[in-house]
Amino acid sequence: MAMVTRRQVLGAAGVGALALSGPSRAQTMIDLALPGGPGARQITTAFPQKGSMILQRTRPPLLETPFEVFDKSLFTPADQFYVRWHWALIPTDIDIEKFTLTVRGHVNQTLSLSLNDILHGLPIVQLAAVNQCSGNSRGFFQPRVSGGQWANGAMGNALWTGVRLKDVLDRAGVKPGAVQVRFKGLEEPVVADAPHFMKSLDIDHARDGEVMIAYAMNGEQLPLVNGFPLRLVVPGWYATYWVKMLNDIEVLDQPDTNYWTKVAYTIPDTPHASIKPGDTNVKMIPINRMVPRSFVTNMTSGQQVKTGAPTTLRGIAFGGDSGVARVDYSIDNGQTWREAPLGKDEGKYGFRQWQTQLTLPSPGKFGLLTRCTNNNGVAQPDTPNWNPAGFMRNVVESTDIVAT
Amino acid sequence: MFRKFLSVAIPLSMASMQLPERAASAFELKSLKIDLPDGDRMFPAGPGADAINNNCLACHSAGMVLNQPAMTRQAWATEVNKMINNYKAPVAPEDVGTIVDYLTALKGAK
Numbered sequence: 001m002a003m004v005t006r007r008q009v010l011g012a013a014g015v016g017a018l019a020l021s022g023p024s025r026a027q028t029m030i031d032l033a034l035p036g037g038p039g040a041r042q043i044t045t046a047f048p049q050k051g052s053m054i055l056q057r058t059r060p061p062l063l064e065t066p067f068e069v070f071d072k073s074l075f076t077p078a079d080q081f082y083v084r085w086h087w088a089l090i091p092t093d094i095d096i097e098k099f100t101l102t103v104r105g106h107v108n109q110t111l112s113l114s115l116n117d118i119l120h121g122l123p124i125v126q127l128a129a130v131n132q133c134s135g136n137s138r139g140f141f142q143p144r145v146s147g148g149q150w151a152n153g154a155m156g157n158a159l160w161t162g163v164r165l166k167d168v169l170d171r172a173g174v175k176p177g178a179v180q181v182r183f184k185g186l187e188e189p190v191v192a193d194a195p196h197f198m199k200s201l202d203i204d205h206a207r208d209g210e211v212m213i214a215y216a217m218n219g220e221q222l223p224l225v226n227g228f229p230l231r232l233v234v235p236g237w238y239a240t241y242w243v244k245m246l247n248d249i250e251v252l253d254q255p256d257t258n259y260w261t262k263v264a265y266t267i268p269d270t271p272h273a274s275i276k277p278g279d280t281n282v283k284m285i286p287i288n289r290m291v292p293r294s295f296v297t298n299m300t301s302g303q304q305v306k307t308g309a310p311t312t313l314r315g316i317a318f319g320g321d322s323g324v325a326r327v328d329y330s331i332d333n334g335q336t337w338r339e340a341p342l343g344k345d346e347g348k349y350g351f352r353q354w355q356t357q358l359t360l361p362s363p364g365k366f367g368l369l370t371r372c373t374n375n376n377g378v379a380q381p382d383t384p385n386w387n388p389a390g391f392m393r394n395v396v397e398s399t400d401i402v403a404t
Numbered sequence: 405m406f407r408k409f410l411s412v413a414i415p416l417s418m419a420s421m422q423l424p425e426r427a428a429s430a431f432e433l434k435s436l437k438i439d440l441p442d443g444d445r446m447f448p449a450g451p452g453a454d455a456i457n458n459n460c461l462a463c464h465s466a467g468m469v470l471n472q473p474a475m476t477r478q479a480w481a482t483e484v485n486k487m488i489n490n491y492k493a494p495v496a497p498e499d500v501g502t503i504v505d506y507l508t509a510l511k512g513a514k
Contacts, residue, residue, distance in 0.1 A: 036473050049438065059440070092439060144473035
């Protein structure tokens with residue numbers, strides 16, 4: 001890939017400047033209320049196959065799901081599913097007859113699979129799973145940290161359809177001595193010698209029968225910006241591993257040392273991946289399993305409700321790397337907790353809805369908290385974690401409602 | 405070899421035990437061709453704006469930077485150096501200080 005010269009960039013920039021001086025279009029804005037700001041973001045409908053999204057970055061696209069979407073359905077619609085790319089060179093023209101997925105490396109035979117081979121040559125599996133950016137909610141970190149300044153909408157829950165990675169690896173025949181499997185998609189860096197985006201999983205994880213290669217979400221093919229035509233699905237793990245436009249699988253007989261696995265996307269090896277701001281000399285490890293979270297979806301902070309009247313409270317929860325055991329809520333800032341009834345279980349890696357009725361006894365402000373505990377007994381912590389990359393936020397969420 | 409395996413696998417009607425309903429109606433993909441928005445916004449005018457426009461917009465649009473919180477000069481320098489060292493941004497050495505100054509002036513932490 002040729003490096004874009006500064007002259008070329010200047011040329012493109014000149015066009016941009018002209019466009020800016022043209023007639024201004026009305027813009028819908030949203031305030032993400034990030035501490036210290038800036039929280040203002042444009043709502044965009046400019047991306048093909050996507051509905052209204054919060055614009056975090058145009059190129060490469062970072063699009064956040066507006067939070068009210070999570071109140072509407074258990075499965076996040078594909079056209080409002082968040083989008084996150086690392087490099088700007090994303091193919092926008094994909095011919096399903098020409099696309100191939102290569103399986104190579106420490107295997108008995110290299111495979112070049114067509115989409116037809118994958119759709120019609122392997123057992124089909126289906127799984128509900130949450131895909132969440134490692135840095136979801138980074139904008140709420142205090143002190144603030146650099147990176148995509150997401151509110152809570154860099155996550156989504158979909159019903160994924162595809163094939164087991166294990167079945168694909170078995171087809172190639174993994175040789176004894178394999179230690180990891182590395183995944184690469186079609187996106188490319190603009191700068192030729194920059195590191196291609198690649199992620200690796202340990203061989204046993206890759207072959208656990210749960211990790212899958214998806215060609216559909218919620219029963220439809222993936223939108224291009226969500227990884228069409230194939231995306232890795234790593235249930236219970238952060239989305240950095242869910243490689244989009246997956247076209248290359250390499251079985252390794254040595255641990256992967258590529259930048260994106262070894263250097264980027266690492267967390268402190270401490271409880272909640274948390275350290276004190278400024279702490280150094282901390283052992284860093286690759287980010288891995290997700291942790292539980294829960295949210296109120298039908299109310300926002302500042303909302304007024306009637307004193308003494310039953311009010312519906314509902315939301316979503318997910319357990320991270322295991323199912324939701326329970327969701328508790330508190331209307332007195334955590335002094336007392338009550339369990340909220342859970343909705344239908346669509347699978348341990350997916351969202352779980354919860355809903356309850358509450359009655360606020362007297363006028364005034366109430367600190368409403370929700371806390372998910374997963375089937376491994378892990379509960380959301382009362383205090384926020386902190387790390388320099390802004391990863392793995394899962395503090396008990398607070399919504400201030402006012403009884404009038 | 406693989407073809408042979410395929411011809412065996414197909415008559416199994418795709419593990420209908422796992423997916424009785426959807427497997428019955430074969431799922432097909434359709435080719436896609438789209439255009440992604442360019443991100444034509446420039447950095448706000450000011451000393452060093454040319455340097456940041458020329459060096460940074462090839463890899464990412466300006467919004468990513470403008471959405472960042474206020475950070476100290478040292479933190480901005482760390483960001484710029486991360487782009488150069490980790491992501492191989494071809495920033496001219498004489499522009500590095502100018503870009504850091506621009507970012508600090510625009511979004512410096514007090």
